[in-house]
Amino acid sequence: MNNINGYNSGTNALSGQSFIDEFLDERNSALPTSESVVLALMKTEEIEAVIDEMIRPQMEDNPTIALEDRGGYWWIKANGKIVIDCDEATEILGKKYTVYDLLVNVSTTVGRAMTLGNQFIITNELLGLETKVDSVY
Amino acid sequence: MGNNTAVKQALKANPVPSSVDPQEVHKWLQDFTWDFKSKTAKYPTKYDMDVNTREQFKLTAKEYARMESSKEERQYGTLLDGLDRLDAGNKVHPKWGEVMKLVANFLETGEYGAISGSALLWDTAQSPEQRNGYLAQVIDEIRHVNQTAYVNYYYGKHYYDPAGHTNMRQLRAINPLYPGVKRAFGEGFLAGDAVESSINLQLVAEACFTNPLIVSLTEWAAANGDEITPTVFLSIETDELRHMANGYQTIVSIMNNPETMKYLQTDLDNAFWTQHKFLTPFVGVALEYGSKYKVEPWVKSWNRWVYEDWAGIWLGRLQQFGVKSPKCLPDAKKDAVWAHHDLALLALALWPLTGIRMELPDQQAMEWFEANYPGWYNHYGKIYDEWRAAGFEDPKSGFCGALWLMERGHGIFVDHASGLPFCPSLAKSSVNARFAEYNGKRYSFSEPHGERQWLLEPERYEFQNFFEQFEGWELSDLVKAAGGVRSDGKTLMAQPHLRDTDMWTLDDLKRINLTIPDPMKILNWQPIQ
Amino acid sequence: MSSNVFIRGMVDPERQAQIQALVPKAPLETKRDHIPFAKRGWRRLTEYEAVMLHAQNSLDAIPGSQEVGETVQKWPGGRGSYSIESTAAISSNWFNFRDPSKRWFQPYVKQKTEEGQTAERAMKAWVEGGDTGMMNTAWLNQILSKHYGAMIFNEYGLFSAHSTTTYGALSDLLKTWISQAAFDKNDAGQMIQMQRVLLGKAFPGFDPSLVEAKQAWTQGEVWKPAREFVEHIWADTYDWVEQLWAMHAVYDHIFGQFVRREFFQRIAGLHGDTLTPVIQFQALTYHQQAADGVSAFCLKHLIDDEPVYGQHNRRYLHAWTGKYLPQVEKALKAFLAIYKEVPVKVDGVTCRAGVQAGVERVVNGWADRFAEPIGYKFNRNAFVKNVMAGY
């Protein structure tokens, strides 16, 4: 399965001199534009459930989602947007789990991340420029 | 998602009457400020930050504390219970346990600088939501100083060689690599226009380089037996996403104003180069030269985290608003391949000043380097083989890599903009050395971007570099004065190998017979016609 | 889909065998004291000190610093990143300061979390237990809506003033304590609004918006001199020691203590408002900690323990007190007009004698704690009399 967002896709699929040649090629020397977002979730009890019950099922609908075990954390990359609804996570975990509890283990994001009520959203939209920073209240 | 918002809206109409959601309080923050005559940012800035800019995480002080407290319980619980029982401090490969002496302390310098940098932004931002976000960042940065310090503290208590973990805050004063981190982190985050500082701190250092420095570094740590660092660093990084959002909203707050937007590109180019100049080589050295078990070549991590994801997702998407490719990007990419190898050569040449034990790359490492960086052996590997044969590790040899280099005409200089040492005749990175005389003093620069920064703003760069500051000191005297000797009073904390035998002492160092010179004084300099 | 199988060195038998072969039989170094160069007297550093002390990288122009030489990069124009020009106070060693509460990050957020949970439970009990029924409507609509809301701006302004104090502070343990004091101020403002949002839920007619409160703060006579002080200390004062002293040791210890303790804490109960005292209790704790910190810093560190510049620092603290006390006096005097709006009058509490007793309590408390130690003389009776003219 070839996912454009895979951990070692694109230039990183190459190695040795061919990697370096491609990496330094003039085509790759200006700013690229990407429609993706990246998320790293620290491995914990709760995050394993979020990955299994909430992220993996989304992969069926969105084939651009790539998921990778990086030892201490899960690395996720996808086009567009990833939403984690913590009300749903609360149901799955059987305990109160707010968006700020999720943030305890969100190790990094590339893209615009925000909370919206009890949801965590990471999006490629330019919040505040293209779209508004929403609030449920 | 639409449905869910509808549910939330319904909740708003019929709120739970006996409790208040933090976001219900947050929504009023923008009303907390008022206008008055003398109200202004208190530090010099080119920008006017918009009073209406929003913050993306909507935390109140109390909810922040609850979230952070949960992080702290988990982190210290893991360290003090789980990892303590597993004797984690003694399961780490020595190469890695040593390099963490520097990594934790250097990162601590960045976190400390970020306290003031965030305070500067808290002052300059006009939107109360932003100020609230920046204040949380100030407190986060205190957390991170405490955490990075705790890595050294924990190692100092549990690891089989506490020397250096316990006193790096002292030893770093003579480390020729330390001015590099001071410049990028200790000062680049806080000494300058708030927006320039924000780009340095949040948009470049945090949104870009902390991903490899703090996140992917944990893979290398775990591969090398260190579960302490992942426990702490991954938890540090859970605050960084709010900081990245702070940095992004800093840009948003000026972007709609053409009057100030015109200054952005200059600050972006300068900040990217300032941070890259230190971080690209330093992280590469830490990962590839500080590990026994390799994960992936640094240049590949750089391509993923810095070029494709950071540049593509953050900057690339802003091109429609006028942001352009930094002019230095092609040079930065060349550095991503070679700059850490250049720096490693100097770090090994100057090992007595680093405070840590390190060793030359072994056969397995050399093969890995050659496979991933073709041409590596002929350039660097040969030198290391020669050093090994000349007695690099042997305390009785009187050998010193720095002298070996100088005797062969490979001068070592300090770049006056970045504060980092460089060796023009052996560098494979984007080094393009130039030397200047101005107002009766000589300056060295490793490339044009830094020289430009100095030419435009000379009053910002007045520091005494390592050679100038310690010129005339005999090497062993300097190491001793700075606390680099173990409790037996003679064995050095720094060593050029990882064994517990044949450890170098002050006398062995004295045998090298090196009095620190100032290359800008002793060499025969002539004006270029 | 995973591109590699991750090998953890700690549990992988092969790697661990290689690692253990390199681990020496005995540790290479027996001394495990942290930051040994900073050890004071016989004792080892506490955790509070170990995680922060000497984290600051600073040039040795700052007394007590470990570094040598100059900063690598300065501000355009030549200002250094940390420099002694930021205050008129002088210390022989800026790194000798210790916060008496010894709060580094972990204990700090733990304490705040507990306070948050206490407030959450108290609010729930307050609404569900029927306390709302006792609330005096005029108190709710006049005082809590307007004046209690105005207090948010006081706290927010003081929080804002801490940006320069955090930036300018010259050592690591100072920055830690100061930014925590700032965070407490920010929290204090938000807690008032949290209470007001709850009031909006409990009382259908109560509007939690800040329109009326902001008007009282920016245009009303009750808050005018207080606002002027806050604006001055936020926007016009750059000396961070002066700011800390003026805010915590003068203004908040007189005006702040009166407003929180003598007015809201004391008067709320008379109006069936049992919630305000619970919320304000936290703000009182925050002030207590800030007052302890400023006392450890200005009175102990800069005067009592200072071997060379104690007299110098005393002179400045004295001058700053003289500069700010009249404005604080005006602020308190103007604030006393609020008693005209208090719905329930109780003899001994809201009457002139009752209020004067409250003013005397804060003024005497302040004089003992902060004026006496720096030898600042002022006429307490005249001060109280002037303030009471506002009643």
Place this chain on the structure above:
Amino acid sequence: MSKLTWYSSPVRDEWAEKINAIKTVSEGIAMLADFRKNHTGPDRTTYELKKEYNWIEARIEMRLNQLHAEATLSDDDLLNKTIDGRCAKEVAAEWMKKAEDIDCHYEMEKLCVAFRKACKPPMMSVNFLAPAERVLVAKLMKLRAAVFLTKSIDELRTARGVTMISVQ
């Protein structure tokens, strides 16, 4: 004082002695002004104290600051006048006025550097220095940003009077 840290030097000891010998504010002002002129900033006349200049400058400042506060002057004068008795607010305003017509970043840089040398505490309290510096340096940064990435390196070197050198 130098003994407080691991780093000490005879130069520092010598200066510490000289600084301790200052007994009046006017002596201190003269020493500080002279020291700043000759040993600080990019326009200094000599780099002979390069290693120690910021340490020495700080110690002169501390001593002078101390002498100033010990002098018999009113609190009002202590807080609001420059060390030589002028109205600090007016002095700061004069410097800001000097900047009004400048539209060249080199000129603005000279003014900012000169302002620091003349007014940095204890010459003037930070409460007057900092707001004026905010205005001056903001202007400097704006003027520089306009040309930062566009002027050629050669042009910049020539304008500065920099000589390029090489090792023979």
